[in-house]
Amino acid sequence: MAETTARELKLIQYLNEAYGKERQLEPVLTLQITLAKSLDRKTIADRLQEHLKETRGQAKALERRIKQLGGKAQTGPDLPGPDLASNAVGALTAVANQALSAAKGPVQALRGTSPNDNLLRNLRDSYWNEAEEIAHYHVIEAVAEQLGDKDTVKLAKDHRRQEERMQAFIEKQIPIVVKEVIKAEVPKEDRPQTTTRRRSSSSGTSSRSRSTSSRAKTKTAASRSTSSSRSKSTTSRSRAKAKS
Numbered sequence: 166m167a168e169t170t171a172r173e174l175k176l177i178q179y180l181n182e183a184y185g186k187e188r189q190l191e192p193v194l195t196l197q198i199t200l201a202k203s204l205d206r207k208t209i210a211d212r213l214q215e216h217l218k219e220t221r222g223q224a225k226a227l228e229r230r231i232k233q234l235g236g237k238a239q240t241g242p243d244l245p246g247p248d249l250a251s252n253a254v255g256a257l258t259a260v261a262n263q264a265l266s267a268a269k270g271p272v273q274a275l276r277g278t279s280p281n282d283n284l285l286r287n288l289r290d291s292y293w294n295e296a297e298e299i300a301h302y303h304v305i306e307a308v309a310e311q312l313g314d315k316d317t318v319k320l321a322k323d324h325r326r327q328e329e330r331m332q333a334f335i336e337k338q339i340p341i342v343v344k345e346v347i348k349a350e351v352p353k354e355d356r357p358q359t360t361t362r363r364r365s366s367s368s369g370t371s372s373r374s375r376s377t378s379s380r381a382k383t384k385t386a387a388s389r390s391t392s393s394s395r396s397k398s399t400t401s402r403s404r405a406k407a408k409s
């Protein structure tokens with residue numbers, strides 16, 4: 166087997182860090198699916214399930230690419246690399262993955278002041294995790310582009326798009342779940358919704374009517390000025406006639 170070059174080692178290093186992240190997220194997603202299901206959140210559970218499938222696929226694709234480049238996919242310090250070069254990569258990856266294990270893990274799936282608050286916190290973490298994955302793939306894409314590795318560029322782009330789609334989904338779910346949290350945890354009398362809605366709708370109307378009335382005022386002022394300038398010009402014309 167040909168010796169692994171510094172170029173390949175660099176690519177393997179970043180690919181392995183993304184691999185570690187994807188593998189770390191598999192149990193997190195599994196727990197989040199269970200939670201979403203227990204709350205009858207079918208839309209969220211289904212999307213998480215779909216993303217779990219994507220995540221597993223990404224891990225496999227990363228593993229494949231790392232192997233093609235002469236390395237070995239690793240998630241932690243316990244897995245030895247195939248040779249000295251890959252061990253060097255493995256050591257770097259180990260540091261990265263130790264940091265990752267301190268990140269948002271399964272324990273995070275079990276907290277909160279109510280089931281929906283728990284779900285909301287998990288969605289917040291998921292958003293955060295997607296952002297981290299997107300960052301990984303941006304880095305990989307740039308490294309691969311500058312090192313002329315088209316296959317890795319394509320892989321990074323494909324994975325990044327999947328993460329971005331997932332992140333956009335989470336973003337849309339946040340206000341929906343927030344509504345449920347407020348409903349469950351803030352007594353009706355402490356919620357401003359009804360008054361706010363009435364106020365905002367009435368303020369909407371009043372601002373509309375204000376703007377209508379201001380438009381009317383402007384029109385009136387404009388017509389006043391037109392008519393006054395018209396009458397002025399009429400006066401000056403009659404004065405001129407009188408003089409002649």
Ligand SMILES: [Fe+2]
Pocket residue numbers: 216220294295298327328331
């Ligand atoms: Fe993801």
